[in-house]
Amino acid sequence: MHESQQPSTKHDHMSHVGDVYGKSQHCRQQRISPETSFSSRDSESPNLAMDSPTDSTSSSHREFPSTSEVVTWPPPGLTQRSELIACDAEVLICTGACSFEGYVSVMRNNPNQYRCYAFAGTPESEKLECHGSSSPTDITQWMTLTIEDFPGTVHPWDTVEQPSMLMCFGDTPGTITLNQWVGLFNLNTRSEISVKSTVEPREIDLHSILDRIRAIQQGLESDWQARCDFLYTHLLYDAEFCSKPKHNIEEQIADLIMVLDHERWTDFSQLGNQVVSGFFKTPDPQAARAFFHQLLLGVELYLRLRCDHCSKDVRRSVLLRVPRKVAWDIALARRWLENITLELCQPDGGFRFVLCSKQRQVEALREFAWMLKWPNMAEVEYVLEEKDSEEIPLEDRGPLSMSWVSGTILPGSSAAWLAMNTLIACDRGTGGLLNGLGYMFPNSGFQYRASTYFYADCIVAKVMGAGRGVNQVAGWTGPCLYTPDLDRIQCIRVRQQVSIVRHLSKRDIKSMQLRSDPLGPAEDYYPVEDYTLVLPDTKAVDFARVEKLSFLLWSEPKRSTDNEPLTYNAAVTFAIDGDSWPLRLRYNVSFIEAAPCHSGPHVLFYDYIHQVIRVDQLLDQRRWGRVAADTGISFSREGNGSFNSSNGRSCAGGREDEAVLVVEAFGHPDNEVFSRAWCAHMGLSAVVANINDTCMACGIRGAYAACMTVLIFTDGSRNEDVEEVDRRPCTKRGR
Numbered sequence: 001m002h003e004s005q006q007p008s009t010k011h012d013h014m015s016h017v018g019d020v021y022g023k024s025q026h027c028r029q030q031r032i033s034p035e036t037s038f039s040s041r042d043s044e045s046p047n048l049a050m051d052s053p054t055d056s057t058s059s060s061h062r063e064f065p066s067t068s069e070v071v072t073w074p075p076p077g078l079t080q081r082s083e084l085i086a087c088d089a090e091v092l093i094c095t096g097a098c099s100f101e102g103y104v105s106v107m108r109n110n111p112n113q114y115r116c117y118a119f120a121g122t123p124e125s126e127k128l129e130c131h132g133s134s135s136p137t138d139i140t141q142w143m144t145l146t147i148e149d150f151p152g153t154v155h156p157w158d159t160v161e162q163p164s165m166l167m168c169f170g171d172t173p174g175t176i177t178l179n180q181w182v183g184l185f186n187l188n189t190r191s192e193i194s195v196k197s198t199v200e201p202r203e204i205d206l207h208s209i210l211d212r213i214r215a216i217q218q219g220l221e222s223d224w225q226a227r228c229d230f231l232y233t234h235l236l237y238d239a240e241f242c243s244k245p246k247h248n249i250e251e252q253i254a255d256l257i258m259v260l261d262h263e264r265w266t267d268f269s270q271l272g273n274q275v276v277s278g279f280f281k282t283p284d285p286q287a288a289r290a291f292f293h294q295l296l297l298g299v300e301l302y303l304r305l306r307c308d309h310c311s312k313d314v315r316r317s318v319l320l321r322v323p324r325k326v327a328w329d330i331a332l333a334r335r336w337l338e339n340i341t342l343e344l345c346q347p348d349g350g351f352r353f354v355l356c357s358k359q360r361q362v363e364a365l366r367e368f369a370w371m372l373k374w375p376n377m378a379e380v381e382y383v384l385e386e387k388d389s390e391e392i393p394l395e396d397r398g399p400l401s402m403s404w405v406s407g408t409i410l411p412g413s414s415a416a417w418l419a420m421n422t423l424i425a426c427d428r429g430t431g432g433l434l435n436g437l438g439y440m441f442p443n444s445g446f447q448y449r450a451s452t453y454f455y456a457d458c459i460v461a462k463v464m465g466a467g468r469g470v471n472q473v474a475g476w477t478g479p480c481l482y483t484p485d486l487d488r489i490q491c492i493r494v495r496q497q498v499s500i501v502r503h504l505s506k507r508d509i510k511s512m513q514l515r516s517d518p519l520g521p522a523e524d525y526y527p528v529e530d531y532t533l534v535l536p537d538t539k540a541v542d543f544a545r546v547e548k549l550s551f552l553l554w555s556e557p558k559r560s561t562d563n564e565p566l567t568y569n570a571a572v573t574f575a576i577d578g579d580s581w582p583l584r585l586r587y588n589v590s591f592i593e594a595a596p597c598h599s600g601p602h603v604l605f606y607d608y609i610h611q612v613i614r615v616d617q618l619l620d621q622r623r624w625g626r627v628a629a630d631t632g633i634s635f636s637r638e639g640n641g642s643f644n645s646s647n648g649r650s651c652a653g654g655r656e657d658e659a660v661l662v663v664e665a666f667g668h669p670d671n672e673v674f675s676r677a678w679c680a681h682m683g684l685s686a687v688v689a690n691i692n693d694t695c696m697a698c699g700i701r702g703a704y705a706a707c708m709t710v711l712i713f714t715d716g717s718r719n720e721d722v723e724e725v726d727r728r729p730c731t732k733r734g735r
Contacts, residue, residue: 073533073603082528089526094518096122096599098698100705102182102512105157107320115162116182116509120595120702139368139419139474140165145331145411147305147319160331161411162186169456170593172718173472174465174676175688176456181592181706185504199238199255201262201297206289208234209296210351214342216299228252231300249309253318256301260326265294268328272440274414276332277402280353295336298329302337305330331411339407355395357407362394365404365426368419371473375449376429383426397425414439416455416474433489436563443588444565446491451479452549459496459585459680460549460570466672466688467546468718485551491565495554496588500627500683508707516705518697520605531603534696536612536713540667543616544674547580548573572677574670581619583674587683591676591712594689594702601695610660610700610711615671618663618678625657625709627682660703662696662711669718679710686710 074080075092084092100120107113143165146158156164156179163183170177212234232238236255266273279291305315322330339357344350362384369380383391395405400421409415417439424434434446445454445461454461454477461477464470470480486492519526551568571584613621665671672688679686687706689699691713703711 071533073531074528078528080529083525084528085525086523089519093526093531093603096597097518097602098122098595098597098694098702099518100178100512100516100595100702102509102705104506104509113187114506115157115186116504116506117156118178118182118509118512118705120178120705122595122598139364139415140169142407142409142415143168143411143413143474145334147302147327147330147334148315156183159411160327165412169472169475170591170688172465172593172688172690173470173477174456174462175591175593178592178595178702178706181590182504182509184590185509199236199259201259201293202235202237204234204293206285206292209289209292210342211344213292213296213299214344214351216303217337217341231256235297235300249304249307250314253301253304253310253314256297256304257318257322257326260294260297260301260329261323265325265329266291267325268332268410269324271412271414274410274412274439275399275403275418276335276408276410277406278399280408281399281402294329295332298333299337301326302330302333328410332408335408335410353406355406358395358405361405361407365419365422368473369423371471372453372476373451373469373471373479374423374427375451375479376427379429380423380426394422394426397422401425413442413457413475416476419474420453420476430489432563433487434491436491436565438565441493441565443494443496444491445494446489447483447486448489450482452481452483452486453478454480454494457588458494459588460494462589462591463572463585463673463676463680464549466669466676466714466718468669468720470718481546481549483549483551485568491563492551493565493567494551494570494585495567496570497586497683499587499589499685501589501685504707512705516701518602518605518701520607530606532606533601534604534700535601536664536666536691536696537614538664538666538691538715540715540717541614541616541664541671542667543614544574544576544581544670545668546572546670546673547575550582572673574674574677576619583677583681585677585680587680589679589683589685591679591685592687592702592706592708594687594694594699594711596690596693597695597698600698602697604697604700608660608697608700608704609658610662612662612664612696615663615665615667615675618675621661621678624661624682624684625659627684658709660700660709660711662700662713664713666691666713666715667717669714672712672714672718675712679712684708684710686712688712688714690714690716692716 074082078084098120099122100118102116102118105115105117107115143161145160146154147160148158154166156166158164159166163180163186167177167179169175169180212230231252236259238255266279268274268276280288280295282288282291304310305318319327339355341354341356342351343354345352366381366384369377374380382388383394386394395402398421400418403409404418404422409418417437421437421439424430424437430448434448437444437446442455442457443459445452445458452460452464454464456462456472456475456477460480461472464480465472465477467480470477514521520530550571550573552571554567554569569584571582573580573582575581663675665675676686676688685706685708687699687703687708687710689702689711692715694702696713699711699713703709
């Protein structure tokens, strides 16, 4: 919304909620931020949740009904001409309402690099931190990693990968969180630790490297002097070490970081290098030696960061400034030490890998397949049992399978691709036709038998995720509809354009709370007439049904190999009033899951301009904001949804471009599929809210917080009448 200075008088109704300059005078709830989280953890009783509102009262303070009892506005005891003091307004309007806060963390020693975070929720929802997965079969736990163990809770700025996968996907398939949305606008450039060092790595043979890793896993020597001597006599060369020994832990850490940051080493932060087994199972001895040399240096650095000699202040200072490339070396070291051990083979003196976490990984893969309703579970179960001596062991079915089974999974989206490719390798029914599914192309998907599956970055997954019976597991969405446009078993890539959305600036994120405040701009008094109770029309609309999921070949194939997937344009055809209405999924838009509120419905400040329409009026919306439809489709219907805000004010003052379009997609879940398809067709990202969890006022403010102009309301009908998966043991092998 447009920004303006704080109104000079309390009666100036032309004030905008976009006022990012005024200082809030009413009680606000504070959250943990990246700048304050470290000091909070050091306290004896850290408060990781939001503080309760300050108990601020005055002589004019009055008792009002609880928010849950407010079903009309004004509530009993007040009139439209009444005015509320700050604390009364806080209790009556803000209790249980969602609040939205954005943070921008500038990286040390590199002011041009920053990371963005955002939180949405209430004190009751406890959305401020993630407690991690308690289930060993939850694949999402492998998509995130922290170098330091935090007791109880982990924040998104604690993870190696950024944006953090800790708070990535929403509960509804095809959606992401607000934190993930703002994280897409991170500015990542190369960061450096300002330490001068002339230390270089020593040449060392592969057997000595492996022997050192094995010794470390059996228990590093307790003599700190011996540990320091080994580092500079076997691994690092420092011409000044004899005259100036480095017993200080900070100097050793700095030397290891400087050495690992050299371009000679593999950059595991790059997605193309995250199949780790391709490095340690390579037949090239030189490549294997280089990998294990880098791994050993990473292990030495990781152990020094975790040892008792390294203080918390030093550790956190290093982790805040460590180059991205080196952070992934530390992550690899941790994954290796936790999942693989080396054993000395007699009598040849070689080494073999012991996969300590294989059983856990197998169980996680089995759960992954069941949740996605894999079409050939009998075959998968047969292979995972590994009772047939003639079958190829799971870890020998390819480098992707080896990476998954061994547990050497680096943080980020690669974990989801490793799981899916391992699942495909376990099913001989695929016939090798899905081997071209590559994690370098997130806009990919495939059809297998009568089901289709797509990854979360593919627009088809984002749209079809709203369908009944569709699940989302670690980013994989399915089973979606069968399409006759593809072969029975075929892997594809979906052509999708960059969405029409303005880039979120640091200013947008920092001002998120003020731009979405339930009270509006800070005032001494808050007129009751400035707020309206917004209630939806929850009547189900029998409007659209998904008729077909269509794919049209975009161009002639230019294949380098037979397994390289072709690229298609995607569209969804809907049956509406006896006619077929195709909507092409042109733009890779995003859908944010709205945060739940409590004690609603809440009232809405008048300056949050919006228009409410039913889903059956959406076809008439050929333009919204600055985006106009160029569809090539003949729209035969006439009329349009009436433009109004909750209190009858029209969109005045040239602010149509920032108004929120509220779509009531109640009823059959295909109504939500249609709403999402319309957004993908137009190029508009949207907030998706369940009216059973989020009131209209909080949903509209959530759209303003995310700088989005579309809000889709559903009633959760996609979860009704869903057939449960029959997990009875398979009695025979599949085909």
